[in-house]
Each structure stands twice: as structure tokens, then as C-alpha cells.
Amino acid sequence: MGRLTGVAVALAAGLLLTATPAQASDDPLTLAVSLDGQDISGHTMVITPRSPVELSVTVTNNSGSAVHVRSIRLSGTALALTFFAYDTTLPFDVAAHGRSVRTFGLDLADLDGQAIGLLPAAVQLFDVDRNELAAVDTTTDVRGSILSVYGVFGIAVLLLTIAAWTACLLALARHRLPANRLRRALRFMPAGFGTGLVAVVTLSVLRVIPPEPGVEIPIIVGTTAIGLVLGYITPHPMPAVAEPESAGLLTTTEVTG
Structure with missing residues (x-):
């Protein structure tokens, strides 16, 4: 009985293997x-x-x-x-x-x-x-020119990405980022997205990896997520320190006297 079962399994496997090429050739x-x-x-x-x-x-x-x-x-x-x-x-x-x-x-x-x-x-x-x-x-x-449409596209994305990171970092240094963490994360998102585009185009131009969906999507999604995380964990902006009213009153009194 065991031998018959083994033979049946082997025949079934053989039929499946022979059926696969037939299905592959069904394309008109x-x-x-x-x-x-x-x-x-x-x-x-x-x-x-x-x-x-x-x-x-x-x-x-x-x-x-x-x-x-x-x-x-x-x-x-x-x-x-x-x-x-x-x-x-x-x-x-x-x-x-x-x-x-x-x-x-x-x-x-x-x-x-x-x-x-x-x-x-x-x-x-x-x-x-x-x-x-x-x-x-x-x-x-x-083997085209770096000034081709694709090359200029990459250069333009690089410049925009540099501008996005510069704006974010200046806002961080001047304590002008939004107080809400989610808004700070969204502020950094374009910079992360642009970084992914620059990486994809650079790898393509340097002939390392072609920008296929299986490559470009993980890179862009990953750098965008990094941008969101960096924006989310940035320190809370320091509130502006208001001048005490007593200082103003003291100055006025001195002038009047």
C-alpha cells in the first residue's frame, strides 16, 4: 500500500512538472x-x-x-x-x-x-x-550627457532637497519649528522624500543600481520615514521670554523724574 501511495505521488508530481511548460506557452x-x-x-x-x-x-x-x-x-x-x-x-x-x-x-x-x-x-x-x-x-x-533631461532632473532634485534641509535646520536652530510634534515631522518629510529621490537618481547615474520599482520604492519610503522620525524627535521649541512689566514701569518712572 505504501509503495502504491509513493508511485501515485510521483506520478502526480510528474504531471504537475509537465503541465507547467504547457501553461507558460499559452501566451498568444x-x-x-x-x-x-x-x-x-x-x-x-x-x-x-x-x-x-x-x-x-x-x-x-x-x-x-x-x-x-x-x-x-x-x-x-x-x-x-x-x-x-x-x-x-x-x-x-x-x-x-x-x-x-x-x-x-x-x-x-x-x-x-x-x-x-x-x-x-x-x-x-x-x-x-x-x-x-x-x-x-x-x-x-x-552613455549620455550629465546635462540630459534625466541628469538635469537629478540636479534639480538635489538643489531642492538641499533647500528643504537648509530650511528645516535653520528653523530648528532659531527655535521656529511648530510646537506640535506631528507638524514638526511633516515639516521634515519633504526633505526626507527628496533625499530618497537623490539617492535613486545618483545610484542610476553612477551605474550602480537601475531605478526599478523594487529598488526605488523602498529607498524613497525609507528616507521619507527617516525624515518624519527626525522631525518628530526634534526638541520642543523654547517659548519666547516675555519682558517683565515692572521693567517698563521702572523705565517710565525714571524718565518722568
């Missing part, structure tokens, strides 16, 4: 993308803006009807903002249970003024109604 359209002959999936793609690149897409149609592709987009995002996007209109059809390969050149010279450092990117296929048919995610290492 699968996409494979290579940049200059290298598969972009799971790799960091180095992009030099002044050097044209060759983009190749292989589209496999697993459905029973033909699919029409109208355009292809290469885009890069950070902090939920799109910093570059290149759309190419390249209409072609993929027959049912068929495969189609398209290769074309991309001139990315304008990218020098749009981005720098590590950025999450994606290649997407769209139909005539601008609906996404398939997409492949990757990470790009853009």
Missing part, C-alpha cells in the same frame, strides 16, 4: 528581441547615443489567427516617468502558429540629451489601435 504572442545581435532579456544593454544600433524582433504567434503588428517602441523609464521613447512604424503580419523576424536600424543620437546611466527599458509591439501585443523588459546603460 511571444517576443524575442536582440540589440546588435545580443538578446536583451536579462542583460544590461550598453547604448552609445551617437552609434546607430540594429534592433531585431522575433515574433511567434501561438494562436489560431493571424496577428497584425503596426509599430515597435523602445522606451526607458525611471520613477514612473518616461525619459526616452522611440517609435518605429513597421507594419507586418504574423500568421497563425507562425513566426516572423524583422530587423531594422535605430538612430539614437538624440538620446545623448535625454538620459544617462542605468535605466529600465522595454521593447513593445502595438497593433493599429495602440494596444500592446507583447513586450520584453531589459536594462539599458545609456
Whole structure:
């Protein structure tokens, strides 16, 4: 009986393992993308803006009807903002249970003024109604200018963050923070939030970590929380010392005399 139970468990496990690939292939359209002959999936793609690149897409149609592709987009995002996007209109059809390969050149010279450092990117296929048919995610290492849109964005956030911390610390030194602890915490919150943004952009520009949601959200939430805590534990502002009325009366009496 024990042997039969073991055999049944082994058969069930085998069926589950064999069923998993079948479920993974149920996607109606699968996409494979290579940049200059290298598969972009799971790799960091180095992009030099002044050097044209060759983009190749292989589209496999697993459905029973033909699919029409109208355009292809290469885009890069950070902090939920799109910093570059290149759309190419390249209409072609993929027959049912068929495969189609398209290769074309991309001139990315304008990218020098749009981005720098590590950025999450994606290649997407769209139909005539601008609906996404398939997409492949990757990470790009853009060798752009520090004065690009992304670089200037980081510099602007840095300056605003410095101004926020300066205002908070000056208010603390002059005992002008609110008496309520919660209000003091909220006063420090923008400085903490800005610190997180600066950290995310800096790590990206220095090519340490790309600003993906799994990285940027914990960093920004963490620094914002630190700002709130610092504001909450700041010392209670000292009340202004009022001048005694007797001093004023004494002065008046002396003048009158």
C-alpha cells in the first residue's frame, strides 16, 4: 500500500512538472528581441547615443489567427516617468502558429540629451489601435550627457532637497519649528522624500543600481520615514521670554523724574 501511495505521488508530481511548460506557452504572442545581435532579456544593454544600433524582433504567434503588428517602441523609464521613447512604424503580419523576424536600424543620437546611466527599458509591439501585443523588459546603460533631461532632473532634485534641509535646520536652530510634534515631522518629510529621490537618481547615474520599482520604492519610503522620525524627535521649541512689566514701569518712572 505504501509503495502504491509513493508511485501515485510521483506520478502526480510528474504531471504537475509537465503541465507547467504547457501553461507558460499559452501566451498568444511571444517576443524575442536582440540589440546588435545580443538578446536583451536579462542583460544590461550598453547604448552609445551617437552609434546607430540594429534592433531585431522575433515574433511567434501561438494562436489560431493571424496577428497584425503596426509599430515597435523602445522606451526607458525611471520613477514612473518616461525619459526616452522611440517609435518605429513597421507594419507586418504574423500568421497563425507562425513566426516572423524583422530587423531594422535605430538612430539614437538624440538620446545623448535625454538620459544617462542605468535605466529600465522595454521593447513593445502595438497593433493599429495602440494596444500592446507583447513586450520584453531589459536594462539599458545609456552613455549620455550629465546635462540630459534625466541628469538635469537629478540636479534639480538635489538643489531642492538641499533647500528643504537648509530650511528645516535653520528653523530648528532659531527655535521656529511648530510646537506640535506631528507638524514638526511633516515639516521634515519633504526633505526626507527628496533625499530618497537623490539617492535613486545618483545610484542610476553612477551605474550602480537601475531605478526599478523594487529598488526605488523602498529607498524613497525609507528616507521619507527617516525624515518624519527626525522631525518628530526634534526638541520642543523654547517659548519666547516675555519682558517683565515692572521693567517698563521702572523705565517710565525714571524718565518722568
